[in-house]
Amino acid sequence: MRKKIVAGNWKCNTSLQEGVELAQAVNSVVLERGAEDVTVVLGVPFTHITKVIDTVNTDRINVSSQNCAAEAKGAFTGEVSASMVKSTGSTHVILGHSERREYYNETSEILNKKVALTLENGLTPIYCCGEPLTIREANNQNDFVKQQLEETVFTLSSEDFSKIVIAYEPIWAIGTGVTASTEQAQDMLAYIRSIIAEKYGNEIAEATSILYGGSCSPKNAAELFAQKDIDGGLIGGASLKPEDFLAIINAY
Template identity: 75%
Template sequence: MRKKIVAGNWKCNTNLQEGVELAKAVDTLVAKEAADDVVVVLGVPFTHLTKVAETVNTNRIGVSAQNCAAEAKGAFTGEVSAEMVKSTGAKYVILGHSERREYYGETSEILNKKLALALENGLTPIYCCGEPLEVREAEAQNEFVKKQLTETIFNLPVDEFKKLILAYEPIWAIGTGKTASSEQAQEIHAFIRSIIAEKFGNDVAEETSILYGGSCKPGNAKELFANKDVDGGLIGGAALKAEDFLGIIKGF
């Protein structure tokens, strides 16, 4: 049985005090109203990790970094290693997000190093893939996403791959107000599951949670999550409001 997962990605938002208050509000609402079978994750800025991990019930809500360094340690000013992330109480790390790829030049080579270090330190990667608008308009999204996965997570041994959560993010639907239709989301999620099956077998493919990450809101979560191959969401803007985030969690 695949896990149902709703992960918030706060991105570069909230100062520490605001973040702790938001985490408290989410913690309270989840305890009162969220179904027990939905895994909830908060992806918070590095500065917030320790305090948020101390604030929420970590048996119910997982805490995630939004990135980690591609090196284990050393003279890399400003970097935060996977071991450092782990030491805060965080259990997850978001890797391969389109904003990291586009704005910070993260390549498959860099991401392979980050994946290895995250897994070595016992973190669960939430690994992102997805295509920009011009690729979608050319109807080349399947080839684009397959290449992203073939160059990175498909290089992992099966036992390591099974530790991952995948997130498909249509880049053209992030922060734009556009959303992939329910049919478009199902189609690409089913394709991703099919190529996992080709690489690692049907059993592994059926166990792998694939999240949708493109302008998911309380109003469309139920329709998106009803799809056979959509196992939850990686949520941006709506994760910054506790009630909206809960509304998405209740979309199952």
């Protein structure tokens, strides 16, 4: 049975106090009314992690960083290593988000280092992949996503690959209000599962949770999550609104 996962990505939003208040509100609604069979993850800014962990019931809500350094330690001013993230009590790390790839030039080589360090520290990578609009319009999205995976997480051993979560995020649907159609999302997640099966076998493919990210909202979550290969969502803007986030958690 694959895990159902709803992961919020707060991105570069909220002051520390605002973040604590948001975490308190999310914790309250999830404990009171949240579906108990859904794994909930909050991806918060580095500055917020320890306070949010102190605020939420960590038996019910997992806390994630949104990134980590590609090096274990050293003279890398401003970086936060995977071991530092681990020391906070965080359980997950979001890696490979399109914003990191585009704005901070994260390459497959860099991401391979980050994935390895995340796994070495016992953290769960939520690994993002997805195509820009030009690739989708040319109908080359499958080849593009396959290459992203082949250059990175498909280099892992079967044992290590089985520890990760995949998140498909069509870049053209992130923060735009445009969502991939249910058919487009299901087709891509089914394709991703098929190439996981080719690489690692059906057992690992069927056990891998694959999330959809890209303007997922209370309005479309139920239809998306009803699809065979969509195991949950990586949620951006809606994760900043406790009732909207709860509605998505309860959308299965």
